[in-house]
Amino acid sequence: MVEKALCTGCGACAAVCKRGAVAMKSDREGFSYPDIDASLCVHCGLCNKVCPLNNETAAPDRETAGDQIFFGARAKREETRLQSSSGGIFPLLAEQVLRQGGVVFGASLLSDGTVRHIGIERPEDIPRLTKTKYVQSDLSQMWREIQTPLREGRQTLFCGTPCQAAALRSYAGLRGEGENLLTAGLVCYGVPSPGIWKKYVRLLERKYKGGFQSFSFRDKRNRDNGHACSVQIGGREYTNSLYEDLFCRTYFRNINIRPSCYQCRYCTTERDCDITLGDFWGIEKVKPEFDDGMGCSAVICHTPKGRSLWSKVQDETDWFSCSRDEVANEGQPRLREPIKPPKKRDRYMRLYQWLPFPLWIGLFRK
Numbered sequence: 001m002v003e004k005a006l007c008t009g010c011g012a013c014a015a016v017c018k019r020g021a022v023a024m025k026s027d028r029e030g031f032s033y034p035d036i037d038a039s040l041c042v043h044c045g046l047c048n049k050v051c052p053l054n055n056e057t058a059a060p061d062r063e064t065a066g067d068q069i070f071f072g073a074r075a076k077r078e079e080t081r082l083q084s085s086s087g088g089i090f091p092l093l094a095e096q097v098l099r100q101g102g103v104v105f106g107a108s109l110l111s112d113g114t115v116r117h118i119g120i121e122r123p124e125d126i127p128r129l130t131k132t133k134y135v136q137s138d139l140s141q142m143w144r145e146i147q148t149p150l151r152e153g154r155q156t157l158f159c160g161t162p163c164q165a166a167a168l169r170s171y172a173g174l175r176g177e178g179e180n181l182l183t184a185g186l187v188c189y190g191v192p193s194p195g196i197w198k199k200y201v202r203l204l205e206r207k208y209k210g211g212f213q214s215f216s217f218r219d220k221r222n223r224d225n226g227h228a229c230s231v232q233i234g235g236r237e238y239t240n241s242l243y244e245d246l247f248c249r250t251y252f253r254n255i256n257i258r259p260s261c262y263q264c265r266y267c268t269t270e271r272d273c274d275i276t277l278g279d280f281w282g283i284e285k286v287k288p289e290f291d292d293g294m295g296c297s298a299v300i301c302h303t304p305k306g307r308s309l310w311s312k313v314q315d316e317t318d319w320f321s322c323s324r325d326e327v328a329n330e331g332q333p334r335l336r337e338p339i340k341p342p343k344k345r346d347r348y349m350r351l352y353q354w355l356p357f358p359l360w361i362g363l364f365r366k
Contacts, residue, residue: 002053007033008260009136010167013047015143016174022047024140028353030195031136031258050174052166052272053265068269069307070327071299072280072287073319078294085132085218085226086279087297090159092313093184093275094126102155102180104129105146107137113201113212115194117142117160119149129159132226134217134251136191136258139164143171150177157309159184161191162266165273182305185271187278187298187332190261190339192251199357200247210234217248223293225279249364254342255349264338269324274306275299282330287320298327298335 001013009032014022021040024032034047048054075081075088084091094104098121105119106129115135119142120128137160149156150172158168162185172178201212210233218226219239229248230239242248250256266272280298284291299319301307328335342348352360 001034001036001047002051004033005259006053006263008053008161008163008167009033009258010052010164011139011143012050012052012167012171014140016046016050016171018044018046026195029349030193030198032138032194046174050167050170052163052170068324069301070269070322070324071301071310071319072283072290072296072322072327072331073299073317074290074294074296075317077316081294082220083127084130084295085220086277086295087317088295089277089297089299089313089317090184091126091130092316093157093309094120094129094159095123096309096312097155097157097182098123098126100155102157103146103149104157104159105142106130106159107133109133109135109215111213113198113215114138115197116140117164119145131216132218134192134248135197136161136194137164138194139167146172147175147177150180153180155180155182157182157184159186159277161186161188162271162273162276163188163260163264166266166271169272182275182309183273184275184277185266185273187276187334188261188264188266189251189334190254190257190264192247192256193258196250196256196352197247200361203358203361204231204233208233208236208238210236218242220294225293225295246361246364250348250361253364254339255345255364257339259341262338262341267334267336267338269300269328269335271300271302274303275301275310276335278332278334280327280331281333286322286326286330290318290320298331300327 013034019040021037022034025035081088108118108128115133116138165183165185172181213232216230219228219230220226229242278298280296283296290296
């Protein structure tokens with residue numbers, strides 16, 4: 001097992017253990033880490049072998065790594081872009097896979113506030129997987145569910161953080177089930193604590209006196225690239241600036257983010273997935289005519305699989321070729337380096353462990 005500070009919490013080690021000796025348990029910050037039951041462990045080594053931080057099993061096709069291609073792109077259909085946080089490319093990829101009888105897995109915000117990876121087989125369910133969720137998603141059920149389509153030889157698209165995509169590639173490769181797997185890795189700022197998010201959902205329910213229904217972290221109704229957020233509780237909707245929302249404020253101050261994210265190895269254009277998707281920040285410098293406030297995606301194709309999938313949806317987009325520097329240096333800082341830990345993170349997280357949650361979250365009002 002890797003040291004705790006580096007562990008991404010993907011859960012591949014627990015999923016691959018045939019003895020059930022590894023379980024994912026939450027720590028005091030609300031993040032999940034593997035816990036080994038020594039009485040069940042037979043020291044087979046599978047947990048270490050599947051971990052993408054320990055090996056190169058999940059690495060992309062290295063002979064084609066130099067052939068990466070970079071794009072800026074946005075869906076031609078405005079409704080597709082409206083239901084997405086950036087340029088609406090993921091829904092197009094998902095539609096293509098579903099048209100071929102495949103299955104798509106992605107993060108969904110459930111009605112109880114939990115963010116969990118689920119699989120869909122109908123185009124009408126794609127909106128359940130779109131839009132950014134500033135919460136680390138739970139993969140625990142996905143590991144078992146994704147085995148079925150992969151064994152059946154059905155094309156299977158997975159979209160998640162780059163560490164999750166690398167973990168799945170390693171897991172499927174170890175089991176000999178990776179032939180029909182397609183992985184889309186997001187450009188990730190860092191994953192916030194599911195435990196802190198859960199408490200925030202309960203706080204919102206008390207504040208607005210109703211049951212949680214949904215939350216949009218990047219609402220585009222103002223055509224401002226999603227700088228608003230909205231929550232539906234008890235049949236009513238409440239909106240706020242993304243930067244005024246208390247949970248998002250802890251996120252953008254880098255406080256509630258998983259420790260491993262501060263030293264993430266995936267903050268590069270060389271990534272362990274077939275295709276990379278993310279916001280093309282800085283589009284106003286690279287391609288001003290694409291800056292209409294509705295979002296543009298940065299797209300990187302890493303492998304022949306990724307290039308093939310992109311070619312099938314290309315005609316449904318407005319796109320332009322660009323260079324690595326334009327994507328990484330102008331468009332996406334998280335393709336250059338990870339975020340920096342704030343000086344007071346440890347202090348704030350200690351306070352989280354003993355302050356009543358409303359008081360703790362109130363620290364970020366200013």
